[in-house]
Amino acid sequence: MAEITTDMHGDDAFEDGVRRRDFIHVATLSFAGVGTVAAVAPLLVQMAPSADVLAQSSTEVDLSPIQPGQAIKVMWRKQPVFVRNLTPTEIAAVDAVPLSSLRDPQTLAQRTKPGKSNWLITMGVCTHLGCVPLGAGPGEDRGPYEGYFCPCHGSAYDPAGRIRKGPAPKNLEVPDYKFSTDKIVQIG
Ligand code: FES
Numbered sequence: 733m734a735e736i737t738t739d740m741h742g743d744d745a746f747e748d749g750v751r752r753r754d755f756i757h758v759a760t761l762s763f764a765g766v767g768t769v770a771a772v773a774p775l776l777v778q779m780a781p782s783a784d785v786l787a788q789s790s791t792e793v794d795l796s797p798i799q800p801g802q803a804i805k806v807m808w809r810k811q812p813v814f815v816r817n818l819t820p821t822e823i824a825a826v827d828a829v830p831l832s833s834l835r836d837p838q839t840l841a842q843r844t845k846p847g848k849s850n851w852l853i854t855m856g857v858c859t860h861l862g863c864v865p866l867g868a869g870p871g872e873d874r875g876p877y878e879g880y881f882c883p884c885h886g887s888a889y890d891p892a893g894r895i896r897k898g899p900a901p902k903n904l905e906v907p908d909y910k911f912s913t914d915k916i917v918q919i920g
Pocket of ligand 1: 858861862882883886898
């Protein structure tokens with residue numbers, strides 16, 4: 733399962749790989765002193781994530797109860813994720829926004845899966861300082877752009893989760909996810 737940070741922090745993953753190799757190299761040298769390079773193998777097994785950790789790295793969401801215009805909040809890796817079913821009117825409105833007017837230019841198509849542009853799945857974490865924006869719960873303030881609104885310092889996102897106003901520098905992050913079936917999404 734792909735790590736959430738893979739897309740955003742490819743360099744970090746590379747650095748992790750380097751560190752891991754360095755560690756293995758050091759461990760190999762240590763064991764070589766007593767002539768047991770094979771002892772590295774159990775070490776690698778120990779370093780691998782356990783089955784229960786892997787299971788927690790993804791979560792399934794049933795989309796069928798989410799009506800057009802509604803959103804829900806689910807937890808994934810102890811962080812909120814917003815799952816929103818955009819209406820045709822919302823889709824038309826966000827598609828009509830010139831990319832040149834956006835702080836973090838992205839189309840709705842770039843933020844959704846092909847043929848599924850009504851399903852917007854984003855982290856529910858403001859890209860300013862990490863508060864949880866409003867707008868995914870019933871009756872919550874969706875802000876001036878009818879998307880999500882962060883009450884901490886006033887960042888406003890549009891229905892595509894794109895930053896439109898306030899101090900947040902980036903759009904709400906889209907996590908790795910895939911459609912297992914037409915109505916089941918696996919996040920992570
Ligand atoms: S944390 Fe959201 S606007 Fe500052």
